[in-house]
Amino acid sequence: MLTKQELEEFWAEASEIYLNHVSIDCVVFGFHEGQMKVLMLKSNNEEAWYLPGGFVLKKEPIEKAADRILKVRTGIDKIFLQQFRVFGDPDRSKIHNDMYRDMLPKEQNFFDQRFISIGYYALVDFFNVTPTPDDFSELCTWRDLNDLPKFQLDHRLIFETALDTLRLQLNYQPIGYNLMPKEFTMPELQKLYETILDKKLDRRNFQRRILGFGILNKLEQTRKGGAHKAPYLYSFNLENYQAALKEGLKSGW
Amino acid sequence: MLTKQELEEFWAEASEIYLNHVSIDCVVFGFHEGQMKVLMLKSNNEEAWYLPGGFVLKKEPIEKAADRILKVRTGIDKIFLQQFRVFGDPDRSKIHNDMYRDMLPKEQNFFDQRFISIGYYALVDFFNVTPTPDDFSELCTWRDLNDLPKFQLDHRLIFETALDTLRLQLNYQPIGYNLMPKEFTMPELQKLYETILDKKLDRRNFQRRILGFGILNKLEQTRKGGAHKAPYLYSFNLENYQAALKEGLKSGW
DNA sequence: TTACAATTGTGTACCAATTACACCATGCAT
DNA sequence: ATGCATGGTGTAATTGGTACACAATTGTAA
Structure with missing residues (x-):
């Protein structure tokens, strides 16, 4: 749980280094021995879960941004990533709960703006991953596809679109290189x-x-x-x- | 050709009403009786052509933005539009030529920033279209696919990605409703x-x-x-x- | 040691979809 | 009436997808 001062610093820094209005959300599918899970974070003062995500540095290619974001969240480099859709409804927002939203005036609040989010999905072996929470989450963990929590914002839509896309692309793309052992x-x-x-x-x-x-x-x-x-x-x-x-x-x- | 004052006004207004750092580029494929063309604009002081594009209003859904942008450029409402990829290299930019770029200091220059562009392709009957130039173009016209001009920025990549996507999607999507006459x-x-x-x-x-x-x-x-x-x-x-x-x-x- | 259960390796027959290909019908031009 | 360009239609061969069964291997339990 961040204090007001920490938040202020956080936002001030974010405005400095990140491109405003553009975010990235990643649906990380984890596999191991017949299990399939999705990486999620639990908001640290709401009963709502969200997908790993982040922002794009001012001079960073978006693919690099997605890599960087997932590296922090999972510990893995060079993840298989696939851009699949942009989510751009004006009422979606990156802010993770209303409490933070009210702590600072709107114009200082980097997160309380409109964000266009670029959706990526990733495929990993979840035994290789070290789930790592971010500053707004108390928990980062694998959730079973059959036991999904309440999602924040439009993250359920993002998740479902990712899953549909993955299943569709299975027909046209090889898969498994980074999910299976060498042999x-x-x-x-x-x-x-x-x-x-x-x-x-x-x-x-x-x-x-x-x-x-x-x-x-x-x-x-x-x-x-x-x-x-x-x-x-x-x-x-x-x-x-x-x-x-x-x-x-x-x-x- | 815009004067410096017009440009200042233009940019000032753009900053007011548009979401910064997010743009839309549309590859408009026009068809009629066995011909296929693409709608392009000619920069008004460079030998470079670019695709119809624009920005997202601060509270506008991105699909609406794409519709609106194309309505202005073509006169057509409710065009068939398909989002296909985000182009986010840090060195791509919406500015349409270096001359404008130098006329105002960088921080006042809405266009001289980094833009993440959402690529859409559109399919239209080009007999229904009234090509309309924008403020940075002297010409808006159909170009034959076999006789493409020099492209500005990454617009050739955007065009080619759109064409590849269209051909791929032909396998999975019906097409033609808005391209053929009723009968x-x-x-x-x-x-x-x-x-x-x-x-x-x-x-x-x-x-x-x-x-x-x-x-x-x-x-x-x-x-x-x-x-x-x-x-x-x-x-x-x-x-x-x-x-x-x-x-x-x-x-x- | 033997029988059993679970799993893997393999082939074939059927049906569906795709491809290649040819003949007849229509309607205008001469 | 004949020719020519085009449109309508069917069939055989090939390919791809689905359904399905039996033999071999290996560990385990009797």
């Missing part, structure tokens, strides 16, 4: 897809299809130690993977 | 697709596919007066069309 089995990769899409896929058809993309290398070894038949290991063929990211996986017309 | 023939609609994609399509397969979408009504009449066999007329089934716009034309996984 992984086909069932493990399938579980990732099933988790994102929230539905079961046919093992054989999944395999045929994903192999058809040509983005996997089949390794000689199998994964020992499991309680059952040892599955083959695969790794991503990075060259083809990158190419597929650029060119997409399907054509049309 | 049209199948070959006419096909020509629209061929124009956008810049390639020939097979007549029979095109017909089967587009009919399969269920967004067309086949009418009883045929188009008389042509030099050849009279083709059937079609109109859009608006209800299905709207539904298809929302839900997309294909699934995946």
Whole structure:
């Protein structure tokens, strides 16, 4: 909980270094072994949760800003990030609760202005992440998609748009490079897809299809130690993977 | 060509009414009878062309802003608009030439700041449009895609991203409602697709596919007066069309 | 050690969608 | 009436997607 003086300093500094009226909100999807969660922060004096976000430095490219913001919140560099929509309703605002809003006059209040927010979604392995609260939150943590809290502002809309976009883009984009270990089995990769899409896929058809993309290398070894038949290991063929990211996986017309 | 005083007034007013640091750029694709053009403005003292664009009023939703900007530039209301990307490099700027930039000190110069630009593309029938220059242009006109001029700033990137996005979205979105007359023939609609994609399509397969979408009504009449066999007329089934716009034309996984 | 349960590897038959392709009909121009 | 350009339509071949079953491996429990 910030004091009035801390707030004043905070806002004064923000006005100095950040571009006004532009913000970034990130929907960070975390995956691990069939689980899918979303990174959220709990407002430190409201029962409302919000998405990681921040502002753009005056001379900073927006992609860099998104990277920087997520680096602070998660500890991870070079996260897979995808811009997906701008949220620009005039009545959305970055301020995180009414209490702060009233503590300073409006014109001094960097946060109590209109912000156009650029929405990004990110995909990470949540075991690699160290969730770190910001100055307005008492908690930064993973929330299960089936147990979402009350969202602040338009953050539920942002979250849902991100999820829809992710599911749509799964059809045209390869995925998983930064979510799977270096070597992984086909069932493990399938579980990732099933988790994102929230539905079961046919093992054989999944395999045929994903192999058809040509983005996997089949390794000689199998994964020992499991309680059952040892599955083959695969790794991503990075060259083809990158190419597929650029060119997409399907054509049309 | 604006005088220094006019510029001062312009900028003073802009700072009053517009949100700083946020702009909109629109790639307006115009179609008519197999032609495809893009609406551009010619800077009034540089050999550089730019895309229609503008700013967001302090309390205006961004979609409204895009509508408003295009209404002024084209005379058309309720244009089909699609947000496709934010362009946020720190060295892009809305200022339209260096001459204006030097006429006033930097801090008074609304335009000489960093702008994050939200890219929209629009699809119109260019016979419905009255191209109207803005204060920084001597000319507002349609340019053929095969004969593009030198672009200002990052407007070539914006244009190309828009075109790529349009072609991609053609696979998932119905198109043509606001580009075709109320009643049209199948070959006419096909020509629209061929124009956008810049390639020939097979007549029979095109017909089967587009009919399969269920967004067309086949009418009883045929188009008389042509030099050849009279083709059937079609109109859009608006209800299905709207539904298809929302839900997309294909699934995946 | 053996039987069992769980999981993986693999192939095929069916249906749907896409592609390639050809013939006939219409209507104006001569 | 004939020719020519265009529009209407159907079918076969290919490709892609879906549904589905059986054999092999491995650890565990009897």
